[in-house]
Amino acid sequence: MKKFLILTFFFSIIFKGIAQQDFTTYYMDGIAQSSYSNLTNSFNGKMHIGLPGLSSTYLMYSNSSFSWSDIIEKRNDSLILGFPRLVDNLLKNNYMSFIAQNDLLSFGLKIGKRSTLLLNVTEKVSLKFLYPRDIIQFIDKGNSGFSDNTANFEGLGINFTHYREYGIGLNRSFLDKRLILGARAKYLYGMENIDSKKTEISIFTDPNTYEINAKGNIQYNTSGLNDSISTISNYLLAKNNHGFGLDLSGSYQVTDKVNINASVLDIGFISWKNDVKNYVNKGGEFNFNGIDIDEFILNEIDSSGNTSFDRVIDSLSNAFELTEEKESYLSTLTSRIYLGATYKLSEKGTAGGLLQTEFFKSKINPSITLSYQHKFSNLFHASASYTIINSSYNNLGGGFIFHPGPVQLYVMADNILGAFQPQNIRHMQIRAGINLVLGKNNHEGAISKKEHRRAKKTKEETKEI
Secondary structure, X not given: OHHHHHHHHHHHHHOOOOOOOOOOHHHOOOOHHHHHOXXXXXXXXXXXXXXXXXXXXXXXXXXXXXXXXHHEEEEOOEEEEOHHHHHHHOOOEEEEEEEEEEEEEEEEEEEOOOEEEEEEEEEEEEEEEEEEHHHHHHHHHHHHHOOOOEEEOOOOEEEEEEEEEEEEEEEEEEOOOOEEEEEEEEXXXXXXXXXXXXXXXXXXXXXXXXXXXXXXXXXXXXXXXXOOOOOHHHHHHOOOOEEEEEEEEEEEEOOOOEEEEEEEEEEEEEEEOOOEEEEEEEEEEEEEOOOOHHHHHHOXXXXXXXXXXXXXXXXXXXXXXXXXEOOOEEEEOOOEEEEEEEEEOOOOEEEEEEEEEEEEOOEEEEEEEEEEXXXXXXXXXXXXXXXXXXXXXXXXXXXXXXOOOOEEEEEEEOOOHHHOOHHHOXXXXXXEEEEEEEOOOOHHHHHHHHHHHHHHHHHHHHHHO
């Protein structure tokens, strides 16, 4: 397990993690899945049934500081990782993440004219990293890259979580439907977790003697990584890792054309008690004064049977040895806040603006989105969006809802260009699925046709008079 944590540490340094945010989907109220970010949204029809495993598949990748094209250099016929360019693109603290989600079950029901009930069972996997610029700079130049000869790796963080969400949500309109409030309560069943509670490491090199002093204060919590699976039912249902989450949303129709809205999502935690192991080093310190070159070359052995090189490795291992504990712990969800507004340009077209902020281990990841939704007919809705996130400005998104009958198909993406130029992306997400919607959304169309016939009849009667 200790080897696994060491490998995890280095992979978190070298590789990109792969981050949930919904931008294009947020205002697409024709599908029930838009309620995952905006609970004031509803869906077309009277009843929604999500096809198991097919109704919503969600993938996201996000990198706060660079794309591959920023750091990969082509020299002759070879691709070279350019560390100087990488360091130049990094912030003091950087953030990368991957999220994958799939709805196992989902259901929605209109209750009267003012309320909507929403249920979901969703499998969620996330991998998130925080890493300081110092750690990349140290790999590139060693301590010579720092003015005080000290590399500080404080702020290095990792979180891997696999859990299942059981959600029940409700929205209801008030004040003649001008105000809509929504809430979702979520029971969370934890399956696996790695959570870096603390990673404080500094390395100092004396500029005169070149002696090295390294200090560390480390705590990694894990759950479910060593647990042998006796039966599938025990794994899926009997783990003792329980949590709770809450989503809140509200919208207010200021005028016939202007609407303002807000959401606070994923307020919550998971308590990990099953197969828990904590790996802790409280204030370890290592001093390296060099190796006697004669002893090293001659490979001389001391009375204990160790060479000088062995003694250095032993000292390093003892200084940063991780002790193993078994104490339950809490991990918090990655909370998000949305603030938005829409303006109705026509009966079929609506423009929107959206500010979103995600919080992870004291790191704030903001974004801004402009969007346009157009309802061509009851059968087809489309959306276009533009998002600024992670200091990248090439995030053109879009999506559509195709609803030819009880079967509803949809695809939403926040960076369409990323599919064709993956080397240039810092952020990309996609949500797609197939729903069954009963009580078809032809109601509005039927009413409009009825009113049209009534108006035409009234006009003819007026002419006769």
